[in-house]
Amino acid sequence: EDQVTQSPEALRLQEGESSSLNCSYTVSGLRGLFWYRQDPGKGPEFLFTLYSAGEEKEKERLKATLTKKESFLHITAPKPEDSATYLCAVQEPSGGYQKVTFGTGTKLQVIP
Amino acid sequence: NAGVTQTPKFQVLKTGQSMTLQCAQDMNHNSMYWYRQDPGMGLRLIYYSASEGTTDKGEVPNGYNVSRLNKREFSLRLESAAPSQTSVYFCASSETGFGGYTFGSGTRLTVV
Numbered sequence: 252e253d254q255v256t257q258s259p260e261a262l263r264l265q266e267g268e269s270s271s272l273n274c275s276y277t278v279s280g281l282r283g284l285f286w287y288r289q290d291p292g293k294g295p296e297f298l299f300t301l302y303s304a305g306e307e308k309e310k311e312r313l314k315a316t317l318t319k320k321e322s323f324l325h326i327t328a329p330k331p332e333d334s335a336t337y338l339c340a341v342q343e344p345s346g347g348y349q350k351v352t353f354g355t356g357t358k359l360q361v362i363p
Numbered sequence: 364n365a366g367v368t369q370t371p372k373f374q375v376l377k378t379g380q381s382m383t384l385q386c387a388q389d390m391n392h393n394s395m396y397w398y399r400q401d402p403g404m405g406l407r408l409i410y411y412s413a414s415e416g417t418t419d420k421g422e423v424p425n426g427y428n429v430s431r432l433n434k435r436e437f438s439l440r441l442e443s444a445a446p447s448q449t450s451v452y453f454c455a456s457s458e459t460g461f462g463g464y465t466f467g468s469g470t471r472l473t474v475v
């Protein structure tokens with residue numbers, strides 16, 4: 252069964268304290284791995300797409316990396332406004348459809 | 364630039380009542396999706412429309428129907444609401460079905 256597992260479920264950081272979120276996946280044929288940010292009461296906001304092992308993407312204090320079995324979202328010197336739930340999703344072909352499976356997210360809290 | 368607009372934002376239904384959730388996108392995207400998000404579970408696909416004129420079942424379609432009214436609009440109908448359909452519903456769109464999605468802000472539905 253295809254799975255996407257995110258860890259930790261929740262993470263509390265001091266402002267400026269760097270850390271990483273993990274997304275491990277088991278799918279038959281990865282077409283893409285996505286990271287989203289979700290604020291309370293809002294829809295997920297697309298951050299990055301990674302397509303192949305070794306690929307990296309950066310945006311401000313966030314950097315996403317990909318291996319054959321997992322992805323990391325590195326947060327460097329986080330600020331309180333980085334507090335949100337971060338979702339990982341993987342895309343694979345499934346018949347005529349590009350199936351997307353979401354993880355349950357990591358809830359990040361950055362304390363001033 | 365509105366992106367993906369969902370209405371209503373909140374709704375309370377009694378068991379057995381029906382309602383339609385509306386979704387419209389202004390990005391000229393071909394593919395549209397309906398997801399539900401429940402605590403402790405990842406986003407789960409209810410129905411999708413790969414292009415105007417087509418709709419297909421996702422992971423959890425029972426109890427729902429959809430209509431792709433035109434390229435912009437994709438509605439989700441609950442014919443006879445059940446408490447198990449209490450959830451937050453998100454509409455999303457993508458240009459081709461590959462890559463990241465643009466999500467709406469969600470509809471919080473409670474069935475009592």
